[in-house]
Amino acid sequence: MLYIILAFIGGALVTLASIINSRLGKEIGVIQGTVINYTVGLICILLVCIFNGSLFKMSTEGFSGIPLWAYLGGMVGVAVVILSNVIIPKIPVIYSTLLIFIGQIVTGIIVDYIFGNPISKGKFIGCTFIILGLVYNSNIDRKSLKVNDTSNLV
Template structure:
């Protein structure tokens, strides 16, 4: 069990590097949607090679497709919705809420999926220790992410500017959608994990999810931007600008492995801890051309509480 928790943590750390990589790419191609599409394409190619190496095939048989419920193929759709929504939420409710609300949705839905065994997941009862651990973990997330952002004047002013003069009902609607996006992300991990179990191939399940997501995000990008990146823009990229898809594909591949072994809730929580640690280090050292921001004691305290929360969750 410890090995699956560890690889989920590492995968979350890798995923935290995807956002600044894609953000730098979006500056070059002048569109976060085009950058996201490029990232999905690279991730799909990476997972295609991985699937072929592991199982010798990419797509399941028509017999398998006909015998499975439709919801088993929704992982890619939910991934595309998650990516698109995060881009939109950032512009609608600012950086702090765009980070916090989906996390709350993920933790809540991951726990519910485990409690009731939804989406093919193994049932994991909600014990007092587990409930206490989840509360402690959420508090740790708030301290590690929300508190430093709230004390950062530039971030506060940016977020106020995004919500200023907008109808309160509209802002609340986007806030609710932020939580829903997190719920969908948790569902995606559970669905992909179950698909991997049914196919007996983590590589193939990961590829299928990314492949579907790539098609959908490409359609959205063409509808919104109505253009492709230019040759000049692509030539201006640096080699690491193309790593985003590899990082996202690796994260998805690991979750497909981990969810059937340790449950959706714990996989999500370990991934989130990895993402928080990774994000802090990215900002501390200014990796991938990101803005440097020194680590503060609150972030260390928050990470500590998150780890305590996971420890309490495992006291079954």
């Protein structure tokens, strides 16, 4: 149960971070906002490592056995922040969050499949319902905006 709660909190923090980062990007620029985001993040993790003592236990010897692709997470993270900074000011937060979520689900299914986990009917049906729900809701919102636009003309 603890890990479910932590996953929920993590999801909420991803959404909050995306909103905060996009506002910063809107104020000072997408790339500059991303640099500030990662600089503040680096300072925070360095402070955590200093206070818990793990910074002083780090050794470069362990890095030699790590495959090169394992370091791509930072690059992918930069791409995520940049894309969020561009997308969130243009698309309502609920839709951008759902679209990001759909991207995560589809990617998760593909990665599971690549690593030998079959795609179940339940996963496929679940993804389909989420996508259909998003399309349905966006159509309702679009119609609602048209009605509001025409009522303002009177």
